[in-house]
Amino acid sequence: MVLPPDLSLHHSLVFHLHAPLNAIGERKMTFLFRSLVFILFLGLLLLPGMVTAAPSAEIIVDEVNCYLEDAIDAANNGTTVGGCTGSSGPDTIILDVAEVYLFYTLPTITSEITIDGRGNAITGDGFEGVFFVAFSGNLTLDNVTISGGSASKGGAVNNEGQLTVINSTFFNNSASNGGGAIYSAAKITVTNSTFYNNT
Structure with a gap:
């Protein structure tokens, strides 16, 4: 046997x-x-x-105890980073602050992560892309507004893995080589979302 x-x-x-x-x-x-x-x-x-399925975690981002970059690192690696604790399974990152303003480049998405925006915003600095999803990554953006991303491809999201967008808004993002808001070389699903003024 x-x-x-x-x-x-x-x-x-x-x-x-x-x-x-x-x-x-x-x-x-x-x-x-x-x-x-x-x-x-x-x-x-x-x-x-x-x-049973691998355990999952909810990671609350308040930009005081837990920052978005640390939350993504924790979710990717199933560890604790700063004040954020991830799991070995899918993770949901909840934005518990009206706006996350990026002064830094976010880590690449390499695991299964949902970002539950709760109607809140992620604003780029106008010089970097916001999200990059690797081949192994699976990112869901739910009820979040993303603006101010700028990259060669995909100002807000450059996807090489799996990307799902639900009830979200993308505006004022730019890319020099295609996909002002989203550039996808792989699987993407977009539902009930708004895109405007992306170049």
Whole structure:
């Protein structure tokens, strides 16, 4: 039997025979053994569906105890960075401040991250792009306004992984080589969002 690498058996089946078996007893024992093997095999088949998903975390960005750049680092690596604690699974970063003004370049998105804007804004400094999503990254932008991003490609977002945009607004972003607001070389889904004055 080959077990998945993350699965191990903690109990083994042991049979103790205390008396000789006749033909009928042997048939009963064979039936019992086959039944136990079938039950064990069925349990191993069902086990992957019973494995719980990797834990997820909500990271509250208030730009006092937890900054957006630290929140992304924590989510990417499943660690604690500054006052932000990520998990080994998908993470949701909640903007609990009216505006995050970027004086710095945000870390590349390399894991599964949702940014729940709660109607708040992320404003770039006009010299750097806002988000870059790597091939391994999966970014969801939900109910957030992004402006002031400037890059060669994708002033607000340059996507090489997966990008989902929901109920969000992009304005006053620019790119010199395409995608004033968003440049995507990979999967992108946009729902109920507004784009204006992006160049």
